Amino acid sequence: MSNSSDSSTRGTGHASARVLDTYGRGVRTALQDNATAYGFSISITAAYGLASGSRGPASAAETIGFALGAGTAFLVITLLFLSKHERLSEGEQVLTLSGAFDFLSVVVAVAVGYGLSRIPGSPAWPLTGLGTVVSYLLVGGLDVVLARALSRHTSLGRSDSP
Known part of the structure; x- marks a missing residue:
């Protein structure tokens, strides 16, 4: 046993x-x-x-300025590294361009967050979080569509090999 x-x-x-x-x-x-x-x-x-x-405490304008400054940093660094003419595959090019377009997602999300933060009372907290995330993700999906379309019509960062 x-x-x-x-x-x-x-x-x-x-x-x-x-x-x-x-x-x-x-x-x-x-x-x-x-x-x-x-x-x-x-x-x-x-x-x-x-x-x-x-x-x-930061004002709304200072908070927006901070967010836009942070988003601009991503855009500038992406463009700086794309301009080095590295050979990227189409997938890498789309991902890199999508990162550059991400600035648009930040701008829209911050604008939506600002608008929703102006709702009076405690509902502003969950609605601001919800609206900011939803708008960031929905515009983020457009980032990929825009990056794919641009990658087909530009040689920015594209490999020269056939």
Whole structure:
């Protein structure tokens, strides 16, 4: 009898090890896929807090200016690196151009956020978050469409190979 209980315990141990291995792979994938965005989010949030802390509460115009400055940085860096005439595949070109068009997503999301933040009372909080994310994602989808269309009609960053 001890053999059957030993084998069932051993099977449970192997199953637990498989679950832990799978979980570990999942955590590593989440870290890989999100580390850069998470680091950026921490950095930009801290920068906003530092600017607000040293100058007092930010006005709506200052917050919009901060967001547009951050978005402009992405646009400028993207254009700077695209102008180096690196050879990019069509997929890489679309992704890079989409990053440049992301500025449009930021502008629309900040404008929607500003408008919704003006709603009186506590509904402004969830509605501002909801509207900002929805508008960013919907315009973000257009970014990809615009980037794909532009990549077909420009040699910006395109490989010269046939």
